[in-house]
Amino acid sequence: xxxxESLTVLLLRVAQPFTLIGAFLTYALxxxxxxxxxxxxxxxxxxxxxxLVFMLLIxxxxxxxxxxxxxxxxxxxxxxxxxxxEPAFIPLQSIPRYLLLEIGLVALVLGAGVTTLxxxxxxxxxxxxxxxxxxLLLVYVDVIPPLRLEKRGYGELITALLISNLIPSIAYLFQxxxxxxxxxxxxxPLTFCYLAMSAALSLEYFSFDTRHATGxxxxxxGWQQVMTLHNxxxxxxxxxxxxxxxxxxxxxxxxPILLSLPFGLLQVAQMLxxxxxxxxxxxxxxxxxxxxxxxxxxxxxxxxxIH
Numbered sequence: 648x649x650x651x652e653s654l655t656v657l658l659l660r661v662a663q664p665f666t667l668i669g670a671f672l673t674y675a676l677x678x679x680x681x682x683x684x685x686x687x688x689x690x691x692x693x694x695x696x697x698x699l700v701f702m703l704l705i706x707x708x709x710x711x712x713x714x715x716x717x718x719x720x721x722x723x724x725x726x727x728x729x730x731x732x733e734p735a736f737i738p739l740q741s742i743p744r745y746l747l748l749e750i751g752l753v754a755l756v757l758g759a760g761v762t763t764l765x766x767x768x769x770x771x772x773x774x775x776x777x778x779x780x781x782x783l784l785l786v787y788v789d790v791i792p793p794l795r796l797e798k799r800g801y802g803e804l805i806t807a808l809l810i811s812n813l814i815p816s817i818a819y820l821f822q823x824x825x826x827x828x829x830x831x832x833x834x835x836p837l838t839f840c841y842l843a844m845s846a847a848l849s850l851e852y853f854s855f856d857t858r859h860a861t862g863x864x865x866x867x868x869g870w871q872q873v874m875t876l877h878n879x880x881x882x883x884x885x886x887x888x889x890x891x892x893x894x895x896x897x898x899x900x901x902x903p904i905l906l907s908l909p910f911g912l913l914q915v916a917q918m919l920x921x922x923x924x925x926x927x928x929x930x931x932x933x934x935x936x937x938x939x940x941x942x943x944x945x946x947x948x949x950x951x952x953i954h
Contacts, residue, residue: 652741660722660737661712661747662705665937666806670700670814672944673837677818679951680830683900686822692770695761696821700814702758703782707809709751711790711797712737716744718859721852734851734929775820782813800867803845811838832891833947836884836904840911840940843880846873847914847936850921851929874918881911884943903950910939 652660674697682688712720722737739747762779765771788794789805796805812834819830849856849865850873856863865873885908892901914935921927 654742657737657742658746658750660724661708661739661742663708663722665723666708666810667701667704669810669841669940669944670704671697672941672948673810673815673834674700674818676833676837676944676948676951677815677830678822679948680815680827680833681819681822683951683954684823684827684829688822689770692765692821693818695765695770696817699758699761699779700782700817702754702761703786704809706751706754706758707786707790709747709754710786712739712742713744713747713751714790714792714795715739715861716742716747719855720859720861721855734855736855771821772824774825775817778813778817778820782809782817785809785813798862800862800864802862803842803849803864807838807841807845811835811841828895832894832896833951836887836891837940837944837947839880839884839887840943843877843884843911843914844936844940846877846880847918847932849873850927850932871922874922877918878915881915881939885911900950900954903946904943907939907943907946910935910942914939 678688678693717740719736719738719740722735724735762771762776766776785805785808789797789802796802812831815834816826816830820826846864849863850870852863853865853870855861856866860866868876885905888901888904892898914932917928917932917935921932
């Protein structure tokens with residue numbers, strides 16, 4: 648008999664803690680760029696920025712769930728015991744719909760309150776406000792009707808841009824007066840890596856997304872095109888690292904990031920085997936897809952902090 652999860656566990660799953668961990672990594676990457684460029688980290692502002700990022704993502708996840716409710720949605724299991732072939736999902740019908748909306752709105756209000764406080768204390772300037780506004784705009788067009796781009800196949804791309812580009816940019820701008828090209832050079836390869844991870848994780852949800860008409864990337868593009876997109880994204884990520892190294896990024900900074908390449912190659916090999924008709928090992932594919940992104944983000948972040 649399947650064990651029913653408590654409301655607290657279901658709400659925690661809706662909040663997507665693994666995505667929040669990824670955001671923490673990329674936020675630390677942004678701070679690492681600031682530290683590498685000689686900026687003095689103002690930690691109270693840094694922690695405030697991280698709180699804003701978390702509130703924005705929590706609002707995104709809960710408002711998205713609210714507009715999907717009462718349908719089931721994708722959701723990574725928090726149990727280490729679940730390693731089966733069935734993809735994990737969150738039964739939104741077990742959560743009061745009004746609660747999803749309330750939590751999403753409270754997160755937005757808390758974020759707005761902290762932003763106002765930072766503005767009053769003159770801790771943020773126009774570049775930071777513009778970056779936060781851009782992040783909020785992405786969340787709005789992704790999950791709020793009538794646009795609701797997550798239902799049109801753009802959700803994964805928007806999340807990749809948010810996690811891998813805007814969040815580290817926000818972290819950096821909270822410590823600097825203006826944008827620096829190094830932020831883009833350090834984050835664009837990560838964006839493609841995140842997109843590849845999303846493509847890999849979406850494969851086992853193909854029938855689920857089709858049945859529930861989620862409008863996800865895989866249902867819009869088809870599983871064959873998604874597999875091609877995955878392999879191209881991995882290739883582009885490492886080509887960009889090499890190109891940026893030739894242009895401007897010091898070798899001492901870029902070479903440790905290339906240590907994540909074996910994970911990327913293994914991920915492509917797994918995808919090619921599935922395309923040839925091999926039975927997918929979903930647990931291994933999940934593990935390797937997440938590891939590729941996590942290792943690249945970690946190595947990028949640690950390298951910047953160390954140097």
